Amino acid sequence: MEMIAGDVHAHGYGWAGVWSAVASLIFLWSMVQQYLPAQLEEYLTALTRRLQAAITPYVTISIDEHVPDSFGRSEAYLAAEAYLSATCASGARRLRADLAADSDRMSVAVDDHEEVVDEFRGAKLWWRKTKTLPRGNVISWSAHEEERRTYCLTFHQRHRGLVDALYLPHVLAEGRAATVRNRQRRLFTNNPSSDWSGYDARVWSHVKLEHPSTFATLGMDPDKKRDIIDDLEMFRDGKDYYASVGKAWKRGYLLFGPPGTGKSTMIAAMAKYLDYDVYDLELTSVKNNTELRRLFIETKGKSIIVVEDIDCSIDLTGKRKKKKKKSSKKKSKSGDKRKKVPPAPGGGKDEENKVTLSGLLNFIDGLWSACGGERIIVFTTNHKEKLDPALIRRGRMDVHIEMSYCCFESFKVLAKNYLHVADHELFHEIQQLLGEVNMTPADVAENLMPKSKKKDVDTSLARLVKALKEAKEEALAKALAGAEEKEETEDDDEEDDTSSSEEEENGKNKKLYLPAKWEE
Ligand SMILES: Nc1ncnc2c1ncn2[C@@H]1O[C@H](COP(=O)(O)OP(=O)(O)OP(=O)(O)O)[C@@H](O)[C@H]1O
Numbered sequence: 222m223e224m225i226a227g228d229v230h231a232h233g234y235g236w237a238g239v240w241s242a243v244a245s246l247i248f249l250w251s252m253v254q255q256y257l258p259a260q261l262e263e264y265l266t267a268l269t270r271r272l273q274a275a276i277t278p279y280v281t282i283s284i285d286e287h288v289p290d291s292f293g294r295s296e297a298y299l300a301a302e303a304y305l306s307a308t309c310a311s312g313a314r315r316l317r318a319d320l321a322a323d324s325d326r327m328s329v330a331v332d333d334h335e336e337v338v339d340e341f342r343g344a345k346l347w348w349r350k351t352k353t354l355p356r357g358n359v360i361s362w363s364a365h366e367e368e369r370r371t372y373c374l375t376f377h378q379r380h381r382g383l384v385d386a387l388y389l390p391h392v393l394a395e396g397r398a399a400t401v402r403n404r405q406r407r408l409f410t411n412n413p414s415s416d417w418s419g420y421d422a423r424v425w426s427h428v429k430l431e432h433p434s435t436f437a438t439l440g441m442d443p444d445k446k447r448d449i450i451d452d453l454e455m456f457r458d459g460k461d462y463y464a465s466v467g468k469a470w471k472r473g474y475l476l477f478g479p480p481g482t483g484k485s486t487m488i489a490a491m492a493k494y495l496d497y498d499v500y501d502l503e504l505t506s507v508k509n510n511t512e513l514r515r516l517f518i519e520t521k522g523k524s525i526i527v528v529e530d531i532d533c534s535i536d537l538t539g540k541r542k543k544k545k546k547k548s549s550k551k552k553s554k555s556g557d558k559r560k561k562v563p564p565a566p567g568g569g570k571d572e573e574n575k576v577t578l579s580g581l582l583n584f585i586d587g588l589w590s591a592c593g594g595e596r597i598i599v600f601t602t603n604h605k606e607k608l609d610p611a612l613i614r615r616g617r618m619d620v621h622i623e624m625s626y627c628c629f630e631s632f633k634v635l636a637k638n639y640l641h642v643a644d645h646e647l648f649h650e651i652q653q654l655l656g657e658v659n660m661t662p663a664d665v666a667e668n669l670m671p672k673s674k675k676k677d678v679d680t681s682l683a684r685l686v687k688a689l690k691e692a693k694e695e696a697l698a699k700a701l702a703g704a705e706e707k708e709e710t711e712d713d714d715e716e717d718d719t720s721s722s723e724e725e726e727n728g729k730n731k732k733l734y735l736p737a738k739w740e741e
Pocket residue numbers: 438439440441478479480481482483484485486487552603624631635661662663664666
């Protein structure tokens with residue numbers, strides 16, 4: 222094919238008959254190619270390349286989709302693909318369509334075995350996309366994994382200097398820019414270790430990330446929010462700074478606090494703000510430390526890698542927790558959650574406990590973790606105190622963010638979001654009650670949510686006041702019952718130096734349920 226193209230380009234424009242014959246040959250060749258056995262096609266392609274090199278003044282550069290001994294798709298290939306889609310696809314006859322980043326239109330890319338022409342500073346360049354099927358043309362479950370695609374760039378040898386010095390850097394820069402323009406944020410999740418045949422399939426699969434949360438809709442103390450945004454900006458724009466201080470370009474965030482205080486919501490807001498992908502790592506599905514490392518390597522830059530409820534996946538000794546059945550989606554009172562663990566391939570007990578604390582530490586800041594850069598790692602937990610200090614020390618988890626119960630400032634954000642109201646006569650009472658009662662932003666939001674299309678602000682706020690009062694009464698009754706019980710079972714001294722069991726149960730982050738007046 223290249224030889225034919227080379228001849229055509231070399232001899233310029235001749236008879237119409239010659240053109241038509243060449244066009245027929247090209248068409249015939251592309252048809253025949255689709256039905257050729259893989260090895261034969263490979264052989265013919267290599268032969269034509271050798272012939273071309275011997276008799277034509279044309280040079281061909283190949284850009285393979287996968288580079289040997291490296292993980293993932295080659296960046297040069299991805300850049301070439303994006304460049305050709307953005308600049309030359311209109312000249313192609315066979316294109317492949319897919320949903321574009323915004324999902325409102327189709328985007329097209331050059332199809333396999335198709336050729337397009339580009340022009341750069343007076344030089345003509347031919348791009349051709351080839352596909353090689355697996356050796357032996359084996360039709361197997363994972364056959365598509367072994368297809369190899371290559372972009373071949375052909376040009377006259379007199380343009381060699383121009384291509385090396387200017388054209389290839391131009392393709393790379395334009396391709397990267399096009400990738401950023403077309404970027405659709407994605408939410409990845411790790412697949413179980415292997416498919417039924419034992420073949421190691423793709424490690425991540427993804428869907429479009431569509432979470433609507435932003436920092437504007439996130440209810441939390443405004444100063445704290447500003448600090449987090451500043452920190453994220455510093456990180457995003459800090460490539461040179463990180464390089465200058467000799468630190469890998471990554472940052473760890475630990476989000477801790479009771480269920481329903483907005484930890485997941487915060488991650489979505491962070492991803493939206495930075496325009497990053499999210500990799501939701503289900504640690505309990507990971508076979509061992511090697512697989513964990515592979516998962517990390519397969520993540521791309523500009524991403525947030527999330528391990529939710531880290532205390533439920535790794536225990537203090539560094540061993541993975543045993544499988545536990547999730548009885549229901551609802552969490553227990555203390556917010557403890559246990560994730561369902563899929564059966565480990567191979568099934569043996571030994572297979573189960575192979576992601577260790579040291580493996581996880583390596584994942585966060587081992588040598589491999591520096592690959593690629595621009596990654597944020599987020600751990601969430603309801604029980605910070607249960608985590609190994611080594612796991613969350615500064616340098617690993619650089620920023621610790623406490624997500625707490627709803628304060629008045631958070632409430633105001635939620636009221637604005639849910640009811641479009643900035644002030645109301647009930648606000649004062651709500652402020653007082655929120656100072657006395659712990660209620661999660663999730664519960665506040667649920668009470669604010671209009672229950673009919675009418676969106677009656679008064680009704681929603683009154684419902685919240687009622688819920689807060691009920692919570693206060695319930696807490697008061699509980700505290701009274703607890704105090705009475707204590708009086709019966711403990712002597713006065715013991716009562717003085719221990720905090721109430723209620724307080725202990727709720728953890729140190731919780732303020733007392735009791736109204737301040739009653740406490741005195
Ligand atoms: N701070 C907040 N600001 C705005 N909405 C919130 C906030 N916290 C919770 N919500 C609302 O409550 C819902 C549940 O919150 P989210 O899942 O983020 O909590 P979480 O802390 O991650 O809980 P868990 O520990 O159970 O995973 C969210 O979908 C959101 O609507």
